[in-house]
Amino acid sequence: MEEASGSPAASHLARNLVNLRRTRGLTQDMLARESGVPRSTIANLESGEGNPSLAVLVKVAQALAVPIDELLASPRAMVRHWAADEVALRTKGRGVDIRPLVPEPVPDSQMEVMDFAPGALMGGTPHLPGTREFFTCLAGRVKITVAGDAFEVGTGEVLAFPGNLPHSYQNLDGVATARGVSVVILAKAGV
Template structure:
């Protein structure tokens, strides 16, 4: 790959990744521990970064270095169903990530609850916000002692730092929902 192609790919990818994450150049520079002028130079296609700078920027954006340098075609990735890691939590609860690669400051899972399933939620930092959308069945979410029963299509939003749990509210049919957690940043 010629140098100007690599610089152009880096510039385009860096701008797209930064904007997708809602970051300014100053914010990305702070997160990466580099001067803002470094980010500006990379985004203009004029930068000639060291490997250390690329590593810092990639870590701040939570992407592999090759995603910073890839051509548009190389950035497309297809995951087979068997490549997406399923996790089990609690009793009879399966979590499947909606996005199989890291997304900064968020967790997004498809949650399947077998009949009678129950799962305690993980308390997060104050300022974290959780959203649960019931897709099928009935799900009871208890937040700080208050129970909310959701049917298909209903959404519950709540502070993620409060004690909470998820339960299939129907003892016969399975339930399914989407859990999206917007994490608060430490020290903010």
């Protein structure tokens, strides 16, 4: 990318915006849709020619899931450290804690770490046809039932299945916690 002409802040914004957008696998059109900002505005910002309002910066930062200062800071290595309490943890089903494996949005996928209390059971949410799910068991034994068929997945094993089918997860151990990683490759609507 050429150096943006204009102020240092415009130059920083241009370089940071291009890097963040590309890191997330987004086109200018995709970022425009996510942020509610016209694509021409995104293009102007990336060229260093834009003079954005605070409202535009807020929308773009939210769409990229970064603080505004990360858009305006001097370009640096794209490194960010999240403290454990900054990574959203939610409970689903009975005794299942889920947190994102990657705390930034990754286009067309969901990646989560799942901790199952002893005996915990959780129903999965069916996705669009064409979605593929992968479950890697990191510890313990998890029974995954897909469309009525049960599969036992032990430590180090992986189960792949169509994500649009009804499915559920259960820790088979009544004493120890089980842990796994779920990666869902989402199908695009209308495809």
